[in-house]
Amino acid sequence: MDSATFAITRNDNPVPTAERDGILADPGFGRAFTDHMVTINWSAGLGWHDAQVRPRGPFSLDPACAVLHYAQEIFEGMKAYRTEDGAVALFRPAENARRFAESAERMAMPALPEALFLQAVDALVAIDGAWIPGGDGSLYLRPFMFASETFLGVRPASEYIFCVIACPVGPYFKGGRKAVTVWVSDQYTRAARGGTGAAKCGGNYAASLVAQAEAIRHECDQVVFLDAVEHRWIEELGGMNIFFVMDDGSIVTPPLGGTILPGITRASIIELAREAGMTVSETPYAFDQWAADAASGRLRETFACGTAAVVSAIGEVRSAGGSFTIGNGGEGLVTAQLREALVGIQRGSRTDSRNWLHRVG
Numbered sequence: 446m447d448s449a450t451f452a453i454t455r456n457d458n459p460v461p462t463a464e465r466d467g468i469l470a471d472p473g474f475g476r477a478f479t480d481h482m483v484t485i486n487w488s489a490g491l492g493w494h495d496a497q498v499r500p501r502g503p504f505s506l507d508p509a510c511a512v513l514h515y516a517q518e519i520f521e522g523m524k525a526y527r528t529e530d531g532a533v534a535l536f537r538p539a540e541n542a543r544r545f546a547e548s549a550e551r552m553a554m555p556a557l558p559e560a561l562f563l564q565a566v567d568a569l570v571a572i573d574g575a576w577i578p579g580g581d582g583s584l585y586l587r588p589f590m591f592a593s594e595t596f597l598g599v600r601p602a603s604e605y606i607f608c609v610i611a612c613p614v615g616p617y618f619k620g621g622r623k624a625v626t627v628w629v630s631d632q633y634t635r636a637a638r639g640g641t642g643a644a645k646c647g648g649n650y651a652a653s654l655v656a657q658a659e660a661i662r663h664e665c666d667q668v669v670f671l672d673a674v675e676h677r678w679i680e681e682l683g684g685m686n687i688f689f690v691m692d693d694g695s696i697v698t699p700p701l702g703g704t705i706l707p708g709i710t711r712a713s714i715i716e717l718a719r720e721a722g723m724t725v726s727e728t729p730y731a732f733d734q735w736a737a738d739a740a741s742g743r744l745r746e747t748f749a750c751g752t753a754a755v756v757s758a759i760g761e762v763r764s765a766g767g768s769f770t771i772g773n774g775g776e777g778l779v780t781a782q783l784r785e786a787l788v789g790i791q792r793g794s795r796t797d798s799r800n801w802l803h804r805v806g
């Protein structure tokens with residue numbers, strides 16, 4: 446089925462309004478969840494079926510549920526924003542639907558029709574719209590799919606559950622807009638050619654946690670991964686893509702080659718930078734070059750970008766070999782300009798000439 450009629454069961458025990466308002470005043474990130482969820486089941490015999498909007502609640506899983514053993518799981522991350530005119534909008538949700546289908550293909554899972562993905566997300570935003578925080582906040586949406594068959598054995602499962610949950614969020618990094626410090630891992634890599642680096646599957650994140658823990662031990666906010674072959678070329682952060690701004694105003698970002706996640710923010714920033722007249726090259730950039738360019742002043746700024754953290758300046762880089770500062774350690778002008786251009790579109794204060802905003806309701 447390409448579209449569905451969702452059976453709607455309202456939560457008759459929602460979070461009380463006063464409690465919800467308290468959460469929305471300081472939502473943090475990933476801590477509090479809305480009252481409903483969407484689920485759609487898939488089985489080899491029936492295909493996609495049983496589309497529901499229902500009260501958010503736990504799944505009951507058999508201990509032999511395939512995902513618990515073989516990690517056949519994929520997810521997406523996207524946000525619903527309250528725009529300046531009071532409407533509710535999603536940013537380029539069709540891109541998330543497409544990437545979800547590509548992740549499914551890589552993980553030997555059934556493709557969820559993109560129209561159905563969009564319908565499911567819209568349905569959750571519509572029913573839980575009261576959970577969208579004001580100000581800089583947004584409603585983070587987490588569509589995901591996992592192998593739900595009770596089965597031990599290494600083969601693609603024959604049953605899956607697709608689900609969408611949502612949580613109100615504020616800034617991803619505790620320091621808000623302060624430039625972040627990153628740790629470059631020389632021990633762990635994230636993905637190799639032929640692996641799952643371009644898919645948004647849970648296993649990629651499981652494998653990154655030991656490096657992220659190492660970053661935290663070194664008082665860094667995020668880990669930067671280098672390529673798996675030479676341990677030399679910068680790939681991406683644990684949950685964000687990366688951009689380098691040079692002294693001639695040009696911008697460099699690592700190319701997509703199957704080992705990094707094709708970020709929707711990354712693609713948007715490339716377009717916005719080119720529109721602003723900047724030269725953007727998707728070209729490999731080495732860690733030692735990064736350090737040398739930061740020292741010589743050839744490199745002016747570095748920023749990370751993704752749905753969760755939007756655009757965040759990187760002020761300091763640490764590694765086993767030492768550390769270096771980028772620019773004056775704070776946010777640079779190009780980083781601020783590109784963030785404002787992106788956020789302006791997301792919040793409806795800038796002309797959305799590419800129709801990136803998808804209004805809900």
Ligand SMILES: Cc1ncc(COP(=O)(O)O)c(C=O)c1O
Pocket residue numbers: 522681682683684685686706707708709710711750751752753
């Ligand atoms: C590993 C990784 N890279 C990059 C990104 C940025 O992608 P997007 O801009 O689509 O959120 C994310 C976030 O989803 C991520 O997890």
